[in-house]
Amino acid sequence: MRQDKKQKDIPAITLVLCFCLMALVSVFVVKANVDKIRDTAQSNKAADVVKEKAVEENTETEADIVDSLDSTDSGADDTESQNAAEFTAPLSGExxxxxxxxxxxxxxxxxxxxxxxxxxxxxxxxxxxxxxxxxxxxxxxxxxxxxxxxxxxxxxxxxxxxxxxxxxxxxxxxxxxxxxxxxxxxxxxxxxxxxxxxxxxxxxxxxxxxxxxxxxxxxx
Incomplete structure (x- = not known):
């Protein structure tokens, strides 16, 4: 009688163990997905930071070029003004x-x-x-x-x-x-x-x- 009861309990125990195993696997799968999502988010964030830095550097470079051109133009204007101030015609005439x-x-x-x-x-x-x-x-x-x-x-x-x-x-x-x-x-x-x-x-x-x-x- 007792032996029959034990044999009847085996399927129930097996089923419970299967449910526990499935639950444990689900936990690991969910955790892995969460980690993957977090890693992806961090990678995207890092990429955005690099991209923003590249844009800033490019903007600074363009600004430097403009400043350099302005400085060159200013230098040319200063030279022309200096020449005009230092030199005059030796006489008036056609x-x-x-x-x-x-x-x-x-x-x-x-x-x-x-x-x-x-x-x-x-x-x-x-x-x-x-x-x-x-x-x-x-x-x-x-x-x-x-x-x-x-x-x-x-x-x-x-x-x-x-x-x-x-x-x-x-x-x-x-x-x-x-x-x-x-x-x-x-x-x-x-x-x-x-x-x-x-x-x-x-x-x-x-x-x-x-x-x-x-x-x-x-x-x-």
Whole structure:
């Protein structure tokens, strides 16, 4: 009798154990899913942080580029303003022959096309010529092409050259001048430009090479 009861209890016990095992498995499955969801959330959060940091760095880089460009533009404007403040035209007059080192232009005196390393500013003979900027007179000579020439060294390997000057009332060699000081008068001593109207031949040279005077003097 007792043996029969034990045999009847075995299925019930087995069923209870199965339910317990299933419950335990369910707990592990739920815990694993929760852990997976938490890990995914943390990964997404980390990815968002990295993405936000990358966006911030990219924004900062773009801002730096804009600031750099603004700084460059400002530097260029400052240089132009500085040039305009330091240099002025040696006299007033119409430019009758422009600077042209890339393309030959017609020279009436020689009746041929040649490059022109300066500009010719129309002015009556005897008109006073002024230093375009402060500097030291480093050369006074009679040039075979440009006639009587005065050269002023302004520092930083920059020279100004004044040709076709008269032989009288010239400044002295080695004299220190300020912008606007009279250094001579317009003459008719240039053999290469003798057939042109009365004018001053004016050049600027950087590191020994001719440069357009308009790069330093506004309006030329």
């Amino acid at each position: 430019i009758i022959m422009d600077f042209s080192m890339d393309m030959p232009i017609y020279q009436k005196t020689l009746d041929q096309y040649m490059t022109h390393s300066g500009i010719d500013i129309a002015a009556p003979e005897g008109t006073g010529v002024s230093a375009c900027a402060a500097g030291t007179v480093t050369r006074i000579e009679e040039d075979d092409k440009l006639g009587i020439v005065v050269e002023i060294n302004h520092g930083n390997n920059l020279l100004s050259v004044y040709g076709n000057l008269a032989g009288d009332d010239l400044i002295e060699l080695g004299e220190i001048v300020s912008r606007g000081d009279t250094i001579g008068k317009v003459g008719r001593t240039s053999l290469f430009e003798f057939g042109e109207d009365d004018h001053l031949h004016f050049e600027m040279r950087k590191n020994g090479d001719p440069v357009a005077p308009g790069s330093y003097i506004r309006g030329l």
